[in-house]
Amino acid sequence: MPPGKRGFRRRQPVTSKDGTFDPDDVAKVKHTRMGIWDLYEEIEPKLKLVPRSMRLRLETYHEMKGSFPYVLRMFKEIGSIKACWWLLSGYLIVALVLALIPAVELWYSGLLLKIVQNAVEHRTVDRDLLFQVALSRLICSAATRLLQHAQSQLYRPLNQRIRQHFTVQSFHARARLDVPTYADAAVQRQLENSTSSSRSSIAWNNVLTILHLISTGVELVSQVSVLLAMLRDQRDGPLLAILSFGHTLFRKKTNVRTWAPTGVFAATTKSTDYQKMVGMSRVVNDPQHRQELVAGGMAEYLVSSYRAAAEKLGNQATDFYEAFQTHTVTNRLSLTGFLSDPLRELPQIVFTLRAVQYPSDIPLSLASLNLITHTTSQFSRTLFDLFDQTGSVAENLASVRKMYETYTIPNVVADGVKPFPEDQQSLNLGVAVEFRNVSFRYPGSKQDVLRNVSFKIRQGQLCVIVGANGSGKSTILKLISRLYDPTDGQIFINDQDIQTLKLADLRRATSVLFQDYTHFPLSIRDNIALGDPNNAQDDDKIRQAATLGGATEFIERLDEGFDTYLDRPVQDIYSSLPQGTTTLFGRSVEYSAVRGAGNMSSHQKGLSGGQMQRIALSRTFMRDDGVGLLCFDEPSASLDPTAEHDLFERLRLLRGSKTMVFSSHRFGNLTRHADLILYMNDAVILEEGTHDELIKQGGGYAKIWMLQAQAFLP
Numbered sequence: 001m002p003p004g005k006r007g008f009r010r011r012q013p014v015t016s017k018d019g020t021f022d023p024d025d026v027a028k029v030k031h032t033r034m035g036i037w038d039l040y041e042e043i044e045p046k047l048k049l050v051p052r053s054m055r056l057r058l059e060t061y062h063e064m065k066g067s068f069p070y071v072l073r074m075f076k077e078i079g080s081i082k083a084c085w086w087l088l089s090g091y092l093i094v095a096l097v098l099a100l101i102p103a104v105e106l107w108y109s110g111l112l113l114k115i116v117q118n119a120v121e122h123r124t125v126d127r128d129l130l131f132q133v134a135l136s137r138l139i140c141s142a143a144t145r146l147l148q149h150a151q152s153q154l155y156r157p158l159n160q161r162i163r164q165h166f167t168v169q170s171f172h173a174r175a176r177l178d179v180p181t182y183a184d185a186a187v188q189r190q191l192e193n194s195t196s197s198s199r200s201s202i203a204w205n206n207v208l209t210i211l212h213l214i215s216t217g218v219e220l221v222s223q224v225s226v227l228l229a230m231l232r233d234q235r236d237g238p239l240l241a242i243l244s245f246g247h248t249l250f251r252k253k254t255n256v257r258t259w260a261p262t263g264v265f266a267a268t269t270k271s272t273d274y275q276k277m278v279g280m281s282r283v284v285n286d287p288q289h290r291q292e293l294v295a296g297g298m299a300e301y302l303v304s305s306y307r308a309a310a311e312k313l314g315n316q317a318t319d320f321y322e323a324f325q326t327h328t329v330t331n332r333l334s335l336t337g338f339l340s341d342p343l344r345e346l347p348q349i350v351f352t353l354r355a356v357q358y359p360s361d362i363p364l365s366l367a368s369l370n371l372i373t374h375t376t377s378q379f380s381r382t383l384f385d386l387f388d389q390t391g392s393v394a395e396n397l398a399s400v401r402k403m404y405e406t407y408t409i410p411n412v413v414a415d416g417v418k419p420f421p422e423d424q425q426s427l428n429l430g431v432a433v434e435f436r437n438v439s440f441r442y443p444g445s446k447q448d449v450l451r452n453v454s455f456k457i458r459q460g461q462l463c464v465i466v467g468a469n470g471s472g473k474s475t476i477l478k479l480i481s482r483l484y485d486p487t488d489g490q491i492f493i494n495d496q497d498i499q500t501l502k503l504a505d506l507r508r509a510t511s512v513l514f515q516d517y518t519h520f521p522l523s524i525r526d527n528i529a530l531g532d533p534n535n536a537q538d539d540d541k542i543r544q545a546a547t548l549g550g551a552t553e554f555i556e557r558l559d560e561g562f563d564t565y566l567d568r569p570v571q572d573i574y575s576s577l578p579q580g581t582t583t584l585f586g587r588s589v590e591y592s593a594v595r596g597a598g599n600m601s602s603h604q605k606g607l608s609g610g611q612m613q614r615i616a617l618s619r620t621f622m623r624d625d626g627v628g629l630l631c632f633d634e635p636s637a638s639l640d641p642t643a644e645h646d647l648f649e650r651l652r653l654l655r656g657s658k659t660m661v662f663s664s665h666r667f668g669n670l671t672r673h674a675d676l677i678l679y680m681n682d683a684v685i686l687e688e689g690t691h692d693e694l695i696k697q698g699g700g701y702a703k704i705w706m707l708q709a710q711a712f713l714p
């Protein structure tokens with residue numbers, strides 16, 4: 001990943017805290033300069049009674065509590081997945097047994113110590129007990145291996161089952177969102193926070209976290225019980241244990257390393273040189289820019305600018321994390337750091353003093369010292385790790401809550417309740433569309449893109465909306481298909497308020513080709529089939545739609561015909577192929593360096609804009625049954641004049657008596673046949689009527705018509 005801000009934004013999700021963060025608020029925010037980076041950290045309110053770390057921990061526990069109901073729901077759901085309960089119970093049992101083994105080992109080590117003690121004091125060795133200890137150690141290590149193997153065997157099927165189940169759920173949660181909801185930055189953030197990777201899932205990660213917590217708990221409790229039992233019999237045992245524990249605690253305190261600030265923070269760089277360096281490295285590394293880079297002879301300029309910027313910045317050209325670490329490392333030399341090492345030696349010093357005092361005890365004390373210090377520091381490390389993990393455990397558990405919350409993100413465009421139309425046959429006569437004083441502003445924008453727009457398209461009419469770029473034509477089509485709701489005013493379909501109609505019915509009865517249509521990274525067949533998901537398996541229909549869209553001829557010329565992927569989402573993987581290999585799996589071999597280079601990035605098969613538009617048109621033609629309203633936004637923008645003429649002829653024939661709405665800034669063919677022309681400019685409808693009426697009126701429409709006509713006059 002390129003260095004810098006991109007990585008930072010992606011990796012640092014916004015916390016669940018309410019309110020806003022204003023870097024300029026000096027009362028609440030501390031500013032630190034770190035090389036080219038400016039770090040802004042929220043100043044924690046200073047409560048004397050509760051230390052900051054404690055307060056953070058309390059907050060964390062509180063957050064964890066809120067996540068529990070969701071975690072419970074997750075486990076219930078996992079229980080409903082085939083065979084998951086059994087696998088999970090098996091996994092838990094294995095984990096618990098594994099957690100008990102260190103205590104068993106410790107117990108036998110204690111016994112060994114007793115044997116040594118006996119040998120020293122009474123000069124006798126209990127051979128049976130010694131054999132038993134040796135055997136038990138062997139059994140313990142064999143059991144650990146076996147159990148770890150069993151665990152890895154259970155891991156894969158569990159992970160796969162759980163991941164698959166929750167991936168489908170999350171797919172559904174995302175697919176159902178409407179346009180304004182999906183475009184909402186807060187929703188995007190929410191979705192990003194609940195994204196699983198392709199190899200594991202939020203649910204599985206949480207199952208592992210919880211199992212880890214349980215087994216660590218069991219490990220600690222069992223070890224502490226054995227340790228206590230052992231310490232009871234050992235001279236100086238408790239003292240040595242306390243000293244070891246103290247050292248681990250002290251070292252932990254002096255050894256806090258963070259890769260980023262811990263609280264609420266934001267960081268930015270004002271260095272234009274660094275921005276330029278990162279930007280230029282993207283231009284060079286991203287294949288989509290290669291064509292322009294080469295054709296424009298930019299390489300030399302880029303290299304010299306990059307070098308100049310790099311020289312100017314020197315070692316300050318780092319991403320935020322590196323800058324942060326450099327900054328913190330220089331601040332880490334402290335007195336506590338120096339004290340840490342002598343403290344480590346303290347148990348040895350105590351032991352030496354005792355050895356002088358009781359020389360006969362030396363072998364025993366040596367064994368005790370080793371066992372006790374080793375066990376205590378291991379135990380305390382596990383304990384501290386567990387404490388340290390509370391933050392990430394809370395975050396993990398919270399991710400389950402966030403995942404479930406995405407399932408219920410409410411859509412901005414609310415569904416209606418009335419079925420539409422009541423009589424399916426009526427659709428053949430088209431539908432009437434009426435706008436009453438409609439005003440509209442895109443979410444987050446301050447500007448009205450439609451102002452007080454009113455018009456009425458009667459059943460079966462052909463309406464053409466014309467006007468300059470940005471006048472609001474496409475927006476009208478988006479409102480008719482209820483991608484958005486008006487900010488003001490009402491829209492009526494067959495005299496019924498559009499907001500009362502069932503969305504699924506409305507969308508089934510309407511077919512829209514947007515100007516900014518996209519091509520799905522699927523096969524051409526699927527790209528067309530999606531025009532009518534109900535008939536997506538009907539190959540004849542797909543071919544017929546392709547013919548109507550004028551696409552059959554070029555599709556059939558492609559090597560893979562209808563199976564061609566416009567943009568293959570999963571690339572074939574190969575390396576070290578002999579040079580003569582030009583095709584593989586029925587496709588031509590492209591080396592990764594040239595994949596997506598040149599004009600192949602957006603449509604790998606190198607289709608022209610017009611051909612892509614024909615595929616989009618075919619998708620629209622897929623749906624003819626059960627549709628009463630056809631909307632086309634600049635359907636011929638990329639077509640040559642013959643193709644445009646043929647398209648309009650086909651559309652007129654196919655239309656029958658259905659309502660059709662076009663948006664266009666080309667006057668001519670279409671407008672002359674229109675029953676209603678809406679002439680727009682700057683968010684309002686200025687003129688409306690038929691071609692003859694508007695020409696007679698001699699207004700804006702007539703003027704542009706004359707302008708376009710003149711272009712063809714000799």
Ligand SMILES: Nc1ncnc2c1ncn2[C@@H]1O[C@H](COP(=O)(O)OP(=O)(O)OP(=O)(O)O)[C@@H](O)[C@H]1O
Pocket residue numbers: 442443445449467468469470471472473474475476515663665
């Ligand atoms: N998603 C959006 N968010 C914010 N503003 C938008 C969005 N889509 C369009 N706009 C703005 O709304 C205005 C009207 O756009 P619209 O696409 O409806 O115009 P148009 O008449 O169809 O233009 P063109 O002839 O170029 O297709 C423009 O100023 C455009 O910048």
